[in-house]
Amino acid sequence: MNDVVLVLSGLDPCGGAGLVADIESINQFGVTPLVITTNLTVQNTVSIESLVEVDCGLIVKQFKHLQADIDFKVVKIGLLSSIKQIKTIAKLVKNKTIILDPIVKSSSDCDFLDHALIDALKQYLLPLAKVITPNLSELKILADEQDEQKAIKKLFCNWILLTKTDSSDDVIEHCLYRHGILIQSFIYKKLSGSYHGSGCTLSSVISTLIALGLSVEIACKRALDYTYQALLNAKSIGKMQYHPNRQSPL
Amino acid sequence: MNDVVLVLSGLDPCGGAGLVADIESINQFGVTPLVITTNLTVQNTVSIESLVEVDCGLIVKQFKHLQADIDFKVVKIGLLSSIKQIKTIAKLVKNKTIILDPIVKSSSDCDFLDHALIDALKQYLLPLAKVITPNLSELKILADEQDEQKAIKKLFCNWILLTKTDSSDDVIEHCLYRHGILIQSFIYKKLSGSYHGSGCTLSSVISTLIALGLSVEIACKRALDYTYQALLNAKSIGKMQYHPNRQSPL
Numbered sequence: 001m002n003d004v005v006l007v008l009s010g011l012d013p014c015g016g017a018g019l020v021a022d023i024e025s026i027n028q029f030g031v032t033p034l035v036i037t038t039n040l041t042v043q044n045t046v047s048i049e050s051l052v053e054v055d056c057g058l059i060v061k062q063f064k065h066l067q068a069d070i071d072f073k074v075v076k077i078g079l080l081s082s083i084k085q086i087k088t089i090a091k092l093v094k095n096k097t098i099i100l101d102p103i104v105k106s107s108s109d110c111d112f113l114d115h116a117l118i119d120a121l122k123q124y125l126l127p128l129a130k131v132i133t134p135n136l137s138e139l140k141i142l143a144d145e146q147d148e149q150k151a152i153k154k155l156f157c158n159w160i161l162l163t164k165t166d167s168s169d170d171v172i173e174h175c176l177y178r179h180g181i182l183i184q185s186f187i188y189k190k191l192s193g194s195y196h197g198s199g200c201t202l203s204s205v206i207s208t209l210i211a212l213g214l215s216v217e218i219a220c221k222r223a224l225d226y227t228y229q230a231l232l233n234a235k236s237i238g239k240m241q242y243h244p245n246r247q248s249p250l
Numbered sequence: 251m252n253d254v255v256l257v258l259s260g261l262d263p264c265g266g267a268g269l270v271a272d273i274e275s276i277n278q279f280g281v282t283p284l285v286i287t288t289n290l291t292v293q294n295t296v297s298i299e300s301l302v303e304v305d306c307g308l309i310v311k312q313f314k315h316l317q318a319d320i321d322f323k324v325v326k327i328g329l330l331s332s333i334k335q336i337k338t339i340a341k342l343v344k345n346k347t348i349i350l351d352p353i354v355k356s357s358s359d360c361d362f363l364d365h366a367l368i369d370a371l372k373q374y375l376l377p378l379a380k381v382i383t384p385n386l387s388e389l390k391i392l393a394d395e396q397d398e399q400k401a402i403k404k405l406f407c408n409w410i411l412l413t414k415t416d417s418s419d420d421v422i423e424h425c426l427y428r429h430g431i432l433i434q435s436f437i438y439k440k441l442s443g444s445y446h447g448s449g450c451t452l453s454s455v456i457s458t459l460i461a462l463g464l465s466v467e468i469a470c471k472r473a474l475d476y477t478y479q480a481l482l483n484a485k486s487i488g489k490m491q492y493h494p495n496r497q498s499p500l
Contacts, residue, residue, distance in 0.1 A: 004487050011261070013312045014320065015283050020273055023265070027274045030497050032487050033265050040287065040304065042311045044319035052308055054290065061292045061299070062263045069294035069488040070264065237254055237282050238319040247280050 003031040004070060005207045006096075008059075008089060009078030009200070010039035010051065016196030016243045017043075022076065022204040024246040025226075029208045034072060036062045038089075039081050045196055045238030053081050056088040063092045072096075076207040077129075078200060079103045083120040090124035097210060100129040101203035104138045118142060131159040131216055133203045136166065153180045161206070161220050163199070165190070176220050184217060188228050195231050196241035202227045253281040254320060255457045256346075258309075258339060259328030259450070260289035260301065266446030266493045267293075272326065272454040274496040275476075279458045284322060286312045288339075289331050295446055295488030303331050306338040313342045322346075326457035327379075328450060329353045333370040340374035347460060350379040351453035354388045368392060372405075381409040381466055383453045386416065403430045409466050411456070413449070415440070426470050434467060438478050445481050446491035452477045 005026050012018035019035050026033040036059055042049040066072070075096040080086050080103075102121060118141060126132065126142070132155075134142060139162055143151035152160060160177040167173055174186040205226050209219035230244035237243055255276050262268035269285050276283040286309055292299040316322070325346040330336050330353075352371060368391060376382065376392070382405075384392060389412055393401035402410060410427040417423055424436040455476050459469035480494035487493055 011285065011287060013284055013286050013316055015273070015285060020283060020285055023270055023273045024277045027277070027497050030495075032485060032493055033270060034263055035261065035265060035270055036263050037261060037287070037290065040308060040312075042308070042315050044315050046319050049311070049315055052305075055302075058290060058292070058302055062290075065292050065294050065299055066263055069296050069490075235282060240319075243282055245280075247277050 003211055004034055004072045005031055005074045005076060005204070005211050006034040006036065006066065006072045007076045007078070007204060007207075008036050008038055008080075008093075009076070010041050010081075011037045012041050012043045012197070014044045014196070014238065016045060016241060017200045018078065018197070021197040021200035021244070021246065022078070025201050025204040026208045028226075028246055029205070029212065031208045031211055034066055034070065036066075038085055039079055045243070046240040051081060053085065056084050059085070059088060060092065074099070074207050074211040076204050077101065077125065078203070080121070081117075083117060086117065086120040086124050090128060094128055098125070098129045099203055099207040099210065100125055100132045101199055102126075102132055102134050102138050102142055103199070104134075104141050126155065126157060129157060130210070131161060131206060131220075132157050133161045133163070133199065133206065135163040135199070152177050156180055159216050161202075163202075174220075174224055176217065178216075184221075186221065186224050188224070191231055193234070194241045195234055195244055197244055198227055198231055201230055201244050201246060253461055254284055254322045254324075255281055255454070255461050256284040256286065256316065256322050256325045257328070257454060257457075258286050258288055258325065258330075258343075260291050260331075261287045262291050262293045262447070264294045264446070264488065266295060266491060267450045268328065268447070271447040271450035271494070271496065272328070275451050275454040276458045278476075278496055279455070279462065281458045281461055284316055284320065286316075288335055289329055295493075296490040301331060303335065306334050309335070309338060310342065324349070324457050324461040326454050327351065327375065328453070330371070331367075333367060336367065336370040336374050340378060344378055348375070348379045349453055349457040349460065350375055350382045351449055352376075352382055352384050352388050352392055353449070354384075354391050376405065376407060379407060380460070381411060381456060381470075382407050383411045383413070383449065383456065385413040385449070402427050406430055411452075411470050413452075424470075424474055426467065428466075434471075436471065436474050438474070441481055443484070444491045445484055445494055447494055448477055448481055451480055451494050451496060
């Protein structure tokens with residue numbers, strides 16, 4: 001069996017988020033990660049200082065050279081930082097099974113995407129995605145709509161796994177929608193502290209389990225359980241945000 | 251406990267070698283990988299098409315931003331592609347515990363380093379390294395000496411773990427030298443097929459075990475066993491070289 005997932009995302013040197021999170025998570029399930037970096041970031045557990053976009057020509061070369069050799073079907077997309085990058089990648093991945101983590105704002109509060117980029121994301125990538133994994137603020141920005149239900153309807157994605165951290169002091173709720181209709185909700189006890197890369201972990205495990213043949217519902221449920229366990233066992237390696245421990249036993 | 255290893259190496263999109271190999275291996279031992287990419291490569295299991303060097307200014311920024319936040323002591327260095335990169339990195343890491351994988355030639359037969367680069371590696375990085383992990387052809391190039399024993403003496407490194415694949419049809423021998431004196435040799439049955447990233451796996455596991463407090467002798471022995479097991483369980487995801495399965499049980 002040839003189980004591979006291609007991830008396209010930023011490289012975070014402190015390894016909490018981005019491609020390192022993706023690689024660690026995917027590898028935990030015995031699946032092989034292929035990686036193309038979209039941005040090189042200057043980042044630690046406290047702050048994101050800057051990011052350098054990778055040239056689109058190089059991304060195309062890397063993608064085509066992989067494709068000439070390896071039969072990959074599932075692609076997870078994270079941080080993208082220009083309209084050109086969004087258009088280029090949309091063109092490359094249009095026949096793949098796409099899991100899109102629409103990173104609009106990082107957990108360290110650095111705005112990654114401006115409004116023209118959000119429009120490009122909506123126009124070129126959202127319609128191609130099988131699953132998107134926004135949090136509540138990302139959903140509202142993507143749909144340009146404050147009301148949650150209206151935002152869900154307005155986006156009309158195949159599958160939306162929505163993370164709601166602010167609706168209660170005690171719990172985090174994840175709602176799985178299919179074509180705008182709530183299919184299932186998942187509730188977890190809220191953990192104290194701040195975590196670096198929980199969203200990357202979640203979306204890459206969903207991608208991995210879909211690559212292994214699971215349904216979206218089961219993939220989302222298992223990925224949420226795994227991510228929660230990684231957060232429960234998180235490590236402190238720097239001064240601020242904790243690292244999810246993706247080496248947790250399955 | 252704050253167990254981290256910084257890796258400085260190339261990013262191989264097919265994930266057999268380079269930073270993906272390092273991340274997967276380090277994470278298997280519950281240690282956190284920090285990563286700075288030195289080169290973005292266009293690579294698959296068949297060939298290395300090209301590589302793009304990462305700007306030294308960005309590498310310095312990333313290193314300093316990590317260092318301001320995280321207390322890391324062990325650094326594993328892999329693929330470097332310019333004299334400027336070698337000098338820059340040598341200056342950054344001079345007070346760290348360095349494990350150097352002197353990548354002179356890739357397993358796909360693309361020459362990475364020219365002679366001026368080899369001289370820079372010898373002048374700036376070799377004297378700083380606690381352990382170097384060459385294969386026999388890399389040793390001979392580094393020492394500019396065909397005779398193995400003379401080459402070992404001439405380099406006069408702290409620790410050299412030498413991999414000899416060509417001395418027998420049946421076995422691979424690894425020789426561990428300290429200050430030019432053979433301390434131990436390790437013999438493994440030769441496996442058929444060609445593997446992508448075995449050297450990266452070996453050197454990153456040595457780094458990881460040294461970060462966990464093990465002696466060089468025990469770190470080398472365990473890293474060799476782990477790497478051998480990863481090769482025994484290797485996966486075929488493309489048309490040519492196999493991927494070591496670093497998710498093997500410990």
